[in-house]
Each structure stands twice: as structure tokens, then as C-alpha cells.
Amino acid sequence: MYEKEKDLIDAYIRGSVSRRGMIKGLGALGLSTAAASVLLNASATRALAADFDWKAHAGKTVKLLLNKHPYTDAMIANIENFKSLTGMDVVYDVFPEDVYFDKVTAALSSGSSEYDAFMTGAYMTWTYGPAGWCEDLSQWVKDPAKTNPLYAWDDFLPGVIKSCAWNGVPGGALGSDDAKQWCIPMAYEQNNLTYNKRVFDANGIAVPTNLDELLDTAAKAKSVMNGGYGIGVRGSRSWATIHPGFLSGYANFDQKDLNIDADGKLSAAMNTDVSKEYHTKWVKMIQDSGAPDWSTHTWYQVGTDVGAGKSAMMFDADILGYFMNGTGNAEAGNLAFSAFKANSAAAAPTPNIWIWSMAMSSFSADKDATWYFLQWVTGPEHDLFGAQTMDLVNPARASVWADGAFRDKLSKSYSGYVEMHDASAPGASIKFTPQPLFFDLTTEWAATLQKMVAKEVPVDEGLDMLAESVNGQLKEAGLG
Amino acid sequence: MTTAATDQPRRRRFRVSRRVLPYLLSLPALLTCIGILIPFLTAVIYSLQRYRLSQPWARKFNWGENYLNFFTDPAFWNTLKVSVTYAFLTVTVELLLGLGIALLLQKRNRTNNFISIMLLMPLMTAPALAALMWKLMTNPGFGILSYFATLLGIQDFNWASDPQTAMLTVVIVDVWVYTPFIMILLLAGLRSLPPQPFEAAALDGVPRWFVFWRITLPMLTPFLLTATLFRVIESIQQFDIIYAMTQGGPGDTLTVFQVEAYLNFFQSTNVGRSAALLMILWAITYVLSNIFIKNWLRLREKQRGNA
Numbered sequence: 001m002y003e004k005e006k007d008l009i010d011a012y013i014r015g016s017v018s019r020r021g022m023i024k025g026l027g028a029l030g031l032s033t034a035a036a037s038v039l040l041n042a043s044a045t046r047a048l049a050a051d052f053d054w055k056a057h058a059g060k061t062v063k064l065l066l067n068k069h070p071y072t073d074a075m076i077a078n079i080e081n082f083k084s085l086t087g088m089d090v091v092y093d094v095f096p097e098d099v100y101f102d103k104v105t106a107a108l109s110s111g112s113s114e115y116d117a118f119m120t121g122a123y124m125t126w127t128y129g130p131a132g133w134c135e136d137l138s139q140w141v142k143d144p145a146k147t148n149p150l151y152a153w154d155d156f157l158p159g160v161i162k163s164c165a166w167n168g169v170p171g172g173a174l175g176s177d178d179a180k181q182w183c184i185p186m187a188y189e190q191n192n193l194t195y196n197k198r199v200f201d202a203n204g205i206a207v208p209t210n211l212d213e214l215l216d217t218a219a220k221a222k223s224v225m226n227g228g229y230g231i232g233v234r235g236s237r238s239w240a241t242i243h244p245g246f247l248s249g250y251a252n253f254d255q256k257d258l259n260i261d262a263d264g265k266l267s268a269a270m271n272t273d274v275s276k277e278y279h280t281k282w283v284k285m286i287q288d289s290g291a292p293d294w295s296t297h298t299w300y301q302v303g304t305d306v307g308a309g310k311s312a313m314m315f316d317a318d319i320l321g322y323f324m325n326g327t328g329n330a331e332a333g334n335l336a337f338s339a340f341k342a343n344s345a346a347a348a349p350t351p352n353i354w355i356w357s358m359a360m361s362s363f364s365a366d367k368d369a370t371w372y373f374l375q376w377v378t379g380p381e382h383d384l385f386g387a388q389t390m391d392l393v394n395p396a397r398a399s400v401w402a403d404g405a406f407r408d409k410l411s412k413s414y415s416g417y418v419e420m421h422d423a424s425a426p427g428a429s430i431k432f433t434p435q436p437l438f439f440d441l442t443t444e445w446a447a448t449l450q451k452m453v454a455k456e457v458p459v460d461e462g463l464d465m466l467a468e469s470v471n472g473q474l475k476e477a478g479l480g
Numbered sequence: 481m482t483t484a485a486t487d488q489p490r491r492r493r494f495r496v497s498r499r500v501l502p503y504l505l506s507l508p509a510l511l512t513c514i515g516i517l518i519p520f521l522t523a524v525i526y527s528l529q530r531y532r533l534s535q536p537w538a539r540k541f542n543w544g545e546n547y548l549n550f551f552t553d554p555a556f557w558n559t560l561k562v563s564v565t566y567a568f569l570t571v572t573v574e575l576l577l578g579l580g581i582a583l584l585l586q587k588r589n590r591t592n593n594f595i596s597i598m599l600l601m602p603l604m605t606a607p608a609l610a611a612l613m614w615k616l617m618t619n620p621g622f623g624i625l626s627y628f629a630t631l632l633g634i635q636d637f638n639w640a641s642d643p644q645t646a647m648l649t650v651v652i653v654d655v656w657v658y659t660p661f662i663m664i665l666l667l668a669g670l671r672s673l674p675p676q677p678f679e680a681a682a683l684d685g686v687p688r689w690f691v692f693w694r695i696t697l698p699m700l701t702p703f704l705l706t707a708t709l710f711r712v713i714e715s716i717q718q719f720d721i722i723y724a725m726t727q728g729g730p731g732d733t734l735t736v737f738q739v740e741a742y743l744n745f746f747q748s749t750n751v752g753r754s755a756a757l758l759m760i761l762w763a764i765t766y767v768l769s770n771i772f773i774k775n776w777l778r779l780r781e782k783q784r785g786n787a
Contacts, residue, residue: 295641305621456643
């Protein structure tokens with residue numbers, strides 16, 4: 001590393017030089033932004049080592065099970081810093097998302113000690129945690145001897161970090177005082193509107209601000225899409241159809257998936273009058289303005305269609321729009337973002353969130369060493385590196401969202417993204433009731449939605465049948 | 481002078497006693513059998529338990545409750561109906577098409593040999609990949625088949641994403657992949673039939689349809705049964721084509737046994753129900769196999785007796 005650049009960056013880390021001063025100085029020394037980011041991260045890593053014995057597990061190896069994702073790319077791009085910081089080695093297997101969770105289930109259910117840590121979503125830990133497959137990470141987080149003092153636990157966005165903690169009691173509130181921290185977030189997705197600004201501007205279409213407007217806008221957009229369609233939402237027979245835009249809008253009307261009575265018993269809550277009205281509008285929106293092959297659409301089709309200019313907008317993960325706005329897509333640079341409040345009477349958007357997190361396998365042979373990796377990969381330095389230099393978006397830490405360079409990067413190329421995030425982040429959390437039958441009930445919910453859209457069953461009747469089936473399953477499992 | 485034989489140390493022959501030999505010879509079969517039986521018996525045990533990975537504390541034997549629940553579970557009856565319908569449709573269409581193609585290619589010449597080899601290409605494609613390929617071809621936006629449908633005046637034909645046409649779509653894919661299997665089996669059968677009855681019929685001027693119904697078809701029946709057995713067993717266990725195209729949807733249109741069992745295990749982690757579903761599937765396959773094999777043996781004996 002070049003000494004002059006190193007000194008300048010170290011001075012910035014110490015706080016004796018401003019960010020502007022550092023960037024100006026590095027520019028004068030002929031350093032590109034990307035190279036400067038790498039050097040900055042290396043300096044931050046050295047600073048990390050100052051107050052904590054990162055070498056305690058030097059010589060050990062940690063094995064990871066990872067999903068193919070830009071977050072994984074960010075991890076791998078920065079992993080040499082972890083190795084030099086700790087003297088540890090890291091090996092990993094990366095699987096495509098189609099088969100990733102099957103691989104995790106197979107590895108964990110067999111009690112295999114092959115992997116020490118793995119990527120997961122918070123919903124999955126509602127199975128893995130009670131099954132005894134992953135560890136409650138609180139025990140390490142709260143141990144000052146094992147956790148770097150600069151880890152900054154309070155820096156995590158509250159709704160995100162709480163969504164990764166559950167006490168294991170069916171219906172128990174996420175992030176309650178007795179909750180176990182089954183995983184720690186790397187980054188997360190909120191569900192909001194991504195729309196094609198070029199199409200909207202050219203046709204004088206206004207960005208919708210509630211569900212009724214969304215239906216009208218989608219219909220209007222379809223009429224100008226020339227063979228395309230108005231709005232993309234997921235539709236495959238999977239739990240993943242329920243959790244993005246659908247549940248975000250549903251929660252905005254104060255609707256829930258399940259009720260919890262005084263004895264802690266669960267029962268279906270999706271056949272209320274308000275829910276039926278919401279479902280009716282949602283189904284009509286898909287019938288009138290959705291993809292013709294909606295029932296096979298996963299996040300992939302929803303994202304690629306808006307990126308290819310086949311659909312005018314989508315109500316899905318914001319980061320999906322972020323990726324589709326990048327080079328290689330027909331509509332690169334044309335996509336814009338807007339926080340969405342389905343209920344005009346609601347105070348703010350309430351996006352349901354998906355969180356890519358790291359969890360520790362209960363079968364890991366060396367949990368303390370594994371924790372070293374976990375606290376590094378979820379720490380503020382890596383989160384900042386990933387957000388600034390790679391595509392670790394949306395970062396799960398408030399300090400990264402406050403970072404000027406990161407906000408500038410977003411504002412420059414992603415119209416309305418920062419504003420969308422700031423408007424919806426306070427209301428962002430997991431809106432499902434945590435319980436062991438999560439995947440059964442949400443998959444059945446998606447199948448019912450498919451029947452409604454296909455006009456095989458009326459909305460009212462479909463929801464009553466779904467509620468009856470859900471109640472039966474909850475009773476059978478001893479939860480209802 | 482010494483011979484080569486005396487130069488080399490004598491090889492010792494390992495002698496196995498006559499009593500041990502039968503056991504030794506059957507050991508590989510026994511090991512294979514154990515390798516199959518252990519997972520099978522484990523699945524039987526799981527199927528008799530209330531066993532969800534997400535509720536390990538509630539795991540207990542419920543002695544057949546999983547099976548009894550099926551009787552009152554509309555989802556199970558739907559699965560049975562869908563699986564049987566799928567197997568019936570695919571095997572029937574594939575048999576008719578395969579037989580037709582085999583009859584057309586029966587005569588040995590260069591063109592027919594070339595065509596029969598080319599027709600095997602779909603069989604070389606992994607069914608999951610074939611499903612993805614067809615998913616693209618049937619995409620309502622840019623799929624070539626959707627385009628052809630539009631040319632024929634069929635608007636908004638949504639293939640696998642419409643409950644009315646989802647079964648038809650997956651059956652077409654299955655037929656595309658597996659018809660060559662039946663075709664090649666029946667072609668081999670046709671070409672192995674003794675020529676004398678056909679020569680005699682030709683000398684007598686017997687009409688071709690009569691030859692087909694009274695000579696070709698009866699003589700080809702063991703081959704037809706074999707092809708049917710293989711295809712019925714495979715199609716009632718269908719997974720990859722359906723899962724890759726629709727994940728069992730829209731709604732419950734295509735929730736065949738394997739898809740339902742897979743989702744029960746990997747998504748719902750309901751091991752007990754998943755295992756019970758697979759046991760039912762095993763029982764169906766077992767019964768069907770026995771029926772086919774008994775008939776196949778009966779026919780073979782009959783043909784030997786006639787010969």
C-alpha cells in the first residue's frame with residue numbers, strides 16, 4: 001500500500017481530516033474512487049484491530065453456506081480483509097437461490113457439521129431455531145470478551161434487527177425482551193413501488209399514492225405499454241407471493257395473518273371484511289393489468305419484466321428495482337422509486353421486509369471462531385464497504401444510511417431511492433406472525449390467491465375456505 | 481534346468497467352504513437390499529409419526545393418523561386425482577404416438593434409421609431443462625408457441641398459468657420428452673417380430689388393418705406392456721416437469737404426489753405427512769407393477785405355449 005495514501009486515510013479514520021479533504025487529497029494523488037474505497041476499508045480494518053483481539057482464532061477455518069447474491073459478492077470481495085485481520089481462513093460453497101434453501105434444510109436436518117454459518121432469511125429461522133439447528137447469537141453479542149467493542153449493536157435499524165429475533169413461542173412478538181437472536185442482518189429489502197419514469201412521463205401518468213390509484217394507474221399504464229402490462233407482482237404458488245407487495249399493502253390496512261387470543265392460541269385473520277375488500281382489489285388489479293402468466297411469476301420475472309420495459313411498474317422489493325436499473329437492462333436509468341402507502345388513511349407506509357442474514361449452525365465445531373466471522377460480516381465496516389463499493393443495498397445499519405458517499409451514490413443513479421427508503425424505513429418490519437406453520441399457511445394463501453385470480457373461486461368464499469383450512473391446520477399442530 | 485513354474489512361488493488358492501459359498505455369493509444382493517430397506521423402513525416409521533422439524537418437541541408416534549387424515553383431506557384426494565389423470569393422459573398419448581411413429585419407421589433403411597436416432601433427442605434432455613425450455617416457448621409475451629397460437633387466431637392462451645390449460649401444457653411437455661422412449665422400445669419390438677406370419681398374410685392377401693389388429697398388435701403386446709409399465713411408474717411419480725413449470729399451481733391444479741411430498745418436506749418440514757404421501761405412492765406403484773408384471777408373464781407363457 002502507498003504510504004501517502006495510507007497516512008491520509010488513517011488521518012480520516014482518526015477524524016483529523018474531513019471526508020471532503022480526504023477525497024480531494026486522494027484525487028490529487030491520482031487514486032480512483034474504487035481504489036480509494038478499498039484502501040479506506042483496509043484502514044478501517046486496521047482501526048478495528050486496535051481495541052480487540054481479532055487474532056484469538058488465528059489459524060482456524062470457518063466454512064460458509066452461501067446463496068448466489070450481490071450481498072455474497074460483496075462478502076467475497078472483502079473477505080481478504082477478514083483473513084488478514086484475524087489470521088483465519090474462510091471457505092465457502094455458493095448455491096443458486098432455486099436450490100439454496102433445500103441445501104440448507106438438508107445440511108441442518110442431517111446434523112452435519114460441514115458448515116459453521118449460513119445465509120438465511122428471518123422466516124426460515126422460525127423453523128431452524130425451534131428445531132435446534134441454529135444458535136441464539138445473543139450469548140456472543142452480549143459477551144464483551146468475544147465481541148468487538150466497535151460492533152455497535154444499537155446501530156442496526158430497529159425494525160430490521162428485531163425481525164431477526166423471536167422467543168420461539170408461536171405468535172410471540174418479534175424482538176421481545178425474551179427473544180433469541182437467531183440471525184443478524186447483512187442487508188434487507190423493503191417492498192415499495194418501482195416505476196418506469198420514461199413511460200410515466202411520456203404518457204402523463206402520475207405515481208399512485210394508494211391502492212385505488214394503483215389499480216387505475218396500472219390499467220392506464222397497460223393501455224400505453226404496447227403489448228406489455230401495467231403492474232408486476234409475484235404470483236407463483238409459494239409463500240414468496242404473499243410476502244412482498246401483497247402483505248405490505250395488506251398490513252397498511254391494519255390487517256394481520258393470524259389472531260392471537262388471551263391463551264396464546266392462533267386463528268386465521270384473513271377473512272375479515274377489510275381483508276376481503278383488499279383481496280378483491282388486489283385480484284382485480286392482476287386480472288385487469290397484471291402479467292398474463294402471473295401465476296408463474298417469481299421475483300425473477302417481476303424484476304426482469306420491469307427492467308426490460310415489459311411492465312410499467314412493480315410493487316415488490318426495492319432492491320429488485322435497484323438491480324434492474326443497472327447496465328444490461330433495456331430500461332437502465334429509467335426506473336424510479338416511490339414509497340407506497342396502500343391505505344390513504346394510514347400514517348405511513350408499512351413495508352414487509354425480507355432480510356438476508358447470517359446465522360450460526362448449532363453443529364459448528366468451533367462456535368467462537370464462527371462468531372468472529374459473523375461479527376465481522378455484519379459489522380459497520382463491512383456494511384459500509386458493501387454499500388459504498390458493491391451492491392450491499394439496503395444496508396441494515398443506520399450509520400451507513402447516514403453516510404454521505406453512500407447517499408450520494410444512490411441519489412445520483414437511483415431516482416427517489418433515498419427518499420423512498422427514508423419514508424418507509426420507520427414502518428418497515430416483518431408483518432407475519434412468527435409460528436412454525438409459516439410456510440404451510442402462506443403457500444396455501446398463495447394457492448388461494450391463484451384460484452381467485454383464475455376465477456375458480458369468489459374472493460369471499462375463497463378467504464372463508466382458507467381461514468377454515470388454516471384453523472384446522474393450526475389445531476392439528478396444537479397451535480390453535 | 482528349472483521351469484518357470486518352479487521358479488515362481490506357488491500361488492495359494494483361497495478356498496471357500498461349500499457351506500459359506502451361497503451366503504458369500506448372495507452378499508452383494510443382501511447389501512443392496514439393506515441399502516434400500518433402511519431408508520424405506522425409516523420412511524415407514526416417519527409416516528407413522530407426528531413429525532415436524534419445526535416442532536421437534538411434539539414428535540411422537542400417532543400410529544397411522546397421518547394416513548387416516550388423508551381420507552378426510554380434500555387436498556389428498558385432489559393429489560390422487562391429479563396424479564392419476566396426469567399418468568393416464570401422458571401414457572395414453574405417448575403410447576399412441578410412440579406406436580404410430582414406430583410403425584412408420586418399421587422398415588429398415590437409412591432414412592428411417594436416421595429419423596429414429598434424431599427423434600431420440602428429447603429423451604437426451606433433462607426433464608427439468610425441457611420444462612424450462614417449454615416455459616420460455618409458452619411465455620405469453622415472447623414465447624414462440626404463443627406466437628403460433630396467435631397466428632391461429634387463439635388469443636390470450638396462457639398455457640401453464642391458466643388452470644384450464646395447465647394440465648394440457650405439462651402433458652405436452654411430458655409427451656415431447658418421453659414419446660421417443662416408447663417409440664424406440666416398440667420399434668425394437670416390431671423389428672424383432674418373426675417375419676413368417678406377415679409373409680403368410682401377404683401371400684393370402686389379408687388387408688393391412690386386419691394384419692395390424694390380429695397379428696402385429698397381439699405379438700407386440702409384451703413390448704407394449706413393458707413400455708406402459710415403465711411409463712406409468714415414472715409418470716405417476718412425476719416431479720421435475722411440473723415443479724419447474726408451475727410448482728404445482730395454479731391453485732392446486734397440478735399438485736401431484738411428488739410435488740406435494742416435496743413441498744411438505746422441504747417447505748413445511750412436515751416429515752410425517754410427506755413420508756405418508758410417499759408410502760401411498762409406493763403402494764400405488766407396487767400394485768401397478770404387480771398387475772403389469774403378472775400380465776406380462778402370462779402373455780409370455782401364452783406365447784411360449786403357442787410356439
